[in-house]
Amino acid sequence: QFGLGYRNPDGSLIAIDDRRWDPIWSACGDLGLPIIMHTADPAAFFQKIDETNERWEELHRHPEWSFPADKFPSRKQLLEARNRVLARHPKTNFIGAHVANNAEDLATVAGWLEQYPNLYVEFASRIGELGRQPYTARRFMIEYSDRILFGTDGPWPETRVRLYWRFLETYDEYFPYSEKVFPPQGLWNIYGLGLPDDVLRKIYQANAVRIIPGLKQKLAAAEDELKRAAAAEDAQDAPQE
Template sequence: MKKITITSKSFTFSLCLLAFFTFCKSPQKQEKMVEQTANTYYSMEDFSSIKKFDTHFHLRSQFDTLFINQAAKDNFGLLTVSVYTSPNRTPEDQENFSLKMVRDFPDIVSYATTFSLDGFNEEDWVSKTLAYLEKSIAHGAIAVKVWKNVGMELKNDKGELVTINDKKFEPILKLLTEKNITLLGHLGEPKNTWLPLEEMTVQGDKDYFSENPKYHMYNFPDFPSYDDQIEARDRMLADNPDLRFVGAHLGSLEYDVKELAKRLDRYPNMAVDMAERISHLQYQAITNWQEVHDFFIKYQDRLIYGTDLRTSASDIQAKGLTQTDEIASHAHEVWLRHWQFFTGDDEMNVPKVDGSFKGLKLPKSVVDKIYRYNAEKWYPGLLE
């Protein structure tokens, strides 16, 4: 008979195996593991019970109250954002409607104002703009939006395109710093804008720039480049280190979380919202899931949830949605799909991305920050 020798190492290993299998068979231990998971992560069932903010929204007419009603059901507060796009939709008109929404829905709506670019080359433009912003802030605006027409359309008296680091904006940036008001900046565009439509990485960009060819920079090689736009914004941040800044749409650095991380490291006064750019994160997660996940963990204090939802959005138009219940259902689906991406780890397919990817399954503490606490931090006065 072969003699079996039991060494101290093999005995210890056997004990470990026994303990492991005993643990696995123990109902009490298994229940504890399930309980710990429940305490660490949210599920789809938690969606409507958790207070959340969508910090990049556009309420423009009484019809848009359909979004407010859906937000109440889904436990969202909304930051409605005014945008100066043309003289036809004045900042005053937008502000008056936003104030009505704030009065009618004080537990759901806050607003960000903007300012007109009319008369930019006139001597009194700065003084008029400062007076208007003082009034808006006194009325309750908690942020000021500047749009991509700064850098892509606005020209000085020499016919040159004006970027956000132009000296004429300095008094405005100083006022916002002194008043402790956040600047929300949609400066530049997705890097896809400088590509042909067929080479763009996500369907949302293909839809938007096919509908808005004047912003499809691939067709305008004489205009400032993507890098020119980003560098102008970065110089503004470097020159105004005390200005609280939220870069709309992932700061127009949506294509690479590594590039966005560089700016967040360089500019501690900068956070970003994710409005209409979550599909770019999902696109990156197809091949670099761990990188996207780790980015959220590392920069969890600098990322703010937003969607850019509005009745005129490209996906709503593409679907041909016109009825209140259809549009409200679409908003709910978008919000729910994003929640699934952030909280779950299932394989997902979404309309704007070709290919499947896994949800990020972020801890509750991170999800709470991106949906609520970062919004309250970077937008003081939200729903006060």
């Protein structure tokens, strides 16, 4: 909502790089807490809703997701404001939601990752964009595998997780990118990336463990619980003498 929804008493929009938020960003850096930041939205949301907009169906269902130029800052302005926050707080880790909300242009996202060492990205609800540019997306995810986190945009049904697995781990061709009624975002299907195992380990777990406090301990506890459950099941199945 920063830059698009929240407003000052005078009616002006509150930007994400408003200096009033600096103490929060700094405190998170001091505490080692990463900040997930959703700034702007897909490029189509800033374009006119007509027959030339490739996400027309989605915007027809959700007209509130449209940000016309005569009422809102441009997408470029919003992303530049976000990047100024990254530059001002180099000791704070930021997670750019939805591939830093620029999955349509991975070359630009790569430039941001090079420029801002404190920026990470996750790809929730963006495999639709990534999977229709599989060669570029595969190169990007391998090159920046230390900076990419797994995400699904919330607790969704198992069907969604299976689609994400298929996208990341197989070379399957032309399959749906969402469990929702077609077309959830646009009239296309996607292609799998077939990522190497070492890259998958980083994306699924290792990167998150490295930057999110307490996650390593929680995962260890969960693994111990699974081992105990497996041991109990084996003991129950063992033949009785």
